[in-house]
Amino acid sequence: MANSLGSPYTAAAASASDPKTAAPASFVPPPGRHVKPPAPPSSRWHTHLPEGRFWSQIPAWRDIDEATFLDFRWQGRNSITRPEALLAALQGLASPEFIADAAAGFAHSPMSVRVTPYLLSLVDWSNPYRDPVRRQFIPLASQLKHDHPELVLDSLHEQDDAPVPGLTHRYPDKALFLALDTCPVYCRFCTRSYAVGQDTDMVDKVAINADSSRWEQVFEYIATRPELEDIVLSGGDVYNLPAKHIRQLGERLLSLPNIRRIRYATKGPAVMPQKLLTDHEWVQALVDVVKLGRSLRKDVVLHTHFNHPAEITWITREALGRLAEEGVFIRNQSVLQRGVNDDVDTMRLLCKRLGWVGVHPYYVYIHDLVKGVEDLRTTLAAGIDIEKAVRGATAGFNSPVFVVDTLGGGGKRDAHSYDYYDRETGIAVFSSPNVDPKRQFFFYDPIRELSPEVQRRWADPIERDKMKAHASAKALELKGKR
Numbered sequence: 001m002a003n004s005l006g007s008p009y010t011a012a013a014a015s016a017s018d019p020k021t022a023a024p025a026s027f028v029p030p031p032g033r034h035v036k037p038p039a040p041p042s043s044r045w046h047t048h049l050p051e052g053r054f055w056s057q058i059p060a061w062r063d064i065d066e067a068t069f070l071d072f073r074w075q076g077r078n079s080i081t082r083p084e085a086l087l088a089a090l091q092g093l094a095s096p097e098f099i100a101d102a103a104a105g106f107a108h109s110p111m112s113v114r115v116t117p118y119l120l121s122l123v124d125w126s127n128p129y130r131d132p133v134r135r136q137f138i139p140l141a142s143q144l145k146h147d148h149p150e151l152v153l154d155s156l157h158e159q160d161d162a163p164v165p166g167l168t169h170r171y172p173d174k175a176l177f178l179a180l181d182t183c184p185v186y187c188r189f190c191t192r193s194y195a196v197g198q199d200t201d202m203v204d205k206v207a208i209n210a211d212s213s214r215w216e217q218v219f220e221y222i223a224t225r226p227e228l229e230d231i232v233l234s235g236g237d238v239y240n241l242p243a244k245h246i247r248q249l250g251e252r253l254l255s256l257p258n259i260r261r262i263r264y265a266t267k268g269p270a271v272m273p274q275k276l277l278t279d280h281e282w283v284q285a286l287v288d289v290v291k292l293g294r295s296l297r298k299d300v301v302l303h304t305h306f307n308h309p310a311e312i313t314w315i316t317r318e319a320l321g322r323l324a325e326e327g328v329f330i331r332n333q334s335v336l337q338r339g340v341n342d343d344v345d346t347m348r349l350l351c352k353r354l355g356w357v358g359v360h361p362y363y364v365y366i367h368d369l370v371k372g373v374e375d376l377r378t379t380l381a382a383g384i385d386i387e388k389a390v391r392g393a394t395a396g397f398n399s400p401v402f403v404v405d406t407l408g409g410g411g412k413r414d415a416h417s418y419d420y421y422d423r424e425t426g427i428a429v430f431s432s433p434n435v436d437p438k439r440q441f442f443f444y445d446p447i448r449e450l451s452p453e454v455q456r457r458w459a460d461p462i463e464r465d466k467m468k469a470h471a472s473a474k475a476l477e478l479k480g481k482r
């Protein structure tokens with residue numbers, strides 16, 4: 001079973017005699033030359049991926065052979081889509097207390113349930129309370145925290161900036177095209193819980209269906225805006241689009257003379273890599289669009305979403321290797337989450353392991369304010385500190401930039417580029433000159449991380465407004481001095 005860093009190896013097990021990790025013994029440096037000492041074996045943990053039939057730890061899948069487990073249709077058919085079914089699957093794996101805790105957690109969740117057998121197989125069921133994969137997909141009532149008082153559904157104002165349904169045009173040359181509203185899994189932390197998945201007891205969702213007539217309105221708008229060069233095709237998740245739609249959307253966008261870059265955004269490789277090995281039609285459609293883009297001197301890439309090194313297994317390596325052979329370039333965007341990846345060792349290992357399987361770490365998002373998942377949020381300071389420690393561990397192009405998607409539609413800002421950040425009140429103020437040079441955009445740390453005195457101030461609406469007004473004035477003052 002994997003350890004907490006997602007490696008099947010421990011420091012003791014990875015001995016210097018391991019041929020994969022031992023330094024060459026015969027090299028003799030010229031006199032007077034400095035030679036960097038060999039790195040410890042632990043520096044190679046990122047190359048050790050879970051191998052074999054790791055899914056056999058789940059009683060229901062103990063006898064499932066490799067060919068079956070690699071079949072994307074089997075993964076889809078056996079994905080769990082109701083809380084009751086998930087809780088039933090956990091019988092015998094987790095304690096009755098844990099199952100009751102999870103049942104109560106689902107009752108308060110704004111997200112639908114959908115978990116693949118692959119994901120459930122990655123959880124360390126000997127300690128599900130602390131497991132980083134479990135934390136992202138299965139809520140526990142005992143760990144839930146109150147939402148932040150400044151939280152609103154669609155806190156990034158994606159719908160306000162949508163000239164046609166499902167197209168957010170906020171940045172000068174780039175737009176976000178939400179092609180559908182379903183995903184191969186549903187993540188607790190999803191920023192788009194206002195639209196993604198089915199209605200829940202907590203939220204009635206906005207519908208963004210995979211609908212050709214809606215897509216047509218999107219294409220018409222893009223064609224009328226020559227400044228738009230870059231389209232992110234997302235959702236939901238494009239993994240759920242059939243091959244013919246992957247092809248149709250890609251070819252249509254590439255046919256527009258203004259469009260120079262397309263990104264297909266999918267969490268699929270992290271939660272069901274099997275599709276890339278066994279859904280040949282889907283992969284071929286993607287590869288064909290990438291090749292068409294290249295012939296037109298346009299850029300078509302895949303953006304994916306791994307959050308923890310334990311999500312990368314031998315199946316991931318084989319799946320992404322297939323895309324690499326076809327020349328598909330892949331970038332990763334992670335979300336910083338408390339108890340999942342908010343420590344330096346985990347984030348370093350994630351970046352190195354992504355690089356090892358051919359994925360470029362691109363962004364780490366400071367967790368947005370999202371309904372029902374305050375327990376997963378970290379402070380802005382945590383992200384800034386982790387970024388400092390990660391930078392330099394590997395090449396710059398393999399090191400992610402930590403960003404904040406500011407509240408109210410300010411867009412992404414480098415985490416450390418705030419105009420003012422008061423770690424005591426947990427209020428950060430950003431400007432976003434390319435979105436709206438006159439406005440200030442805010443971000444708020446989780447209240448539980450603040451002192452008892454400041455928590456009391458946050459509970460009082462008058463004090464809350466005073467703290468925000470103070471932060472706003474300080475930000476203006478400091479900007480004026482620059």
Ligand code: SF4
Pocket residue numbers: 182183184185186187189190191192196235236237267
């Ligand atoms: S796959 Fe992406 S869009 Fe879908 S629930 Fe997860 S984070 Fe949200």
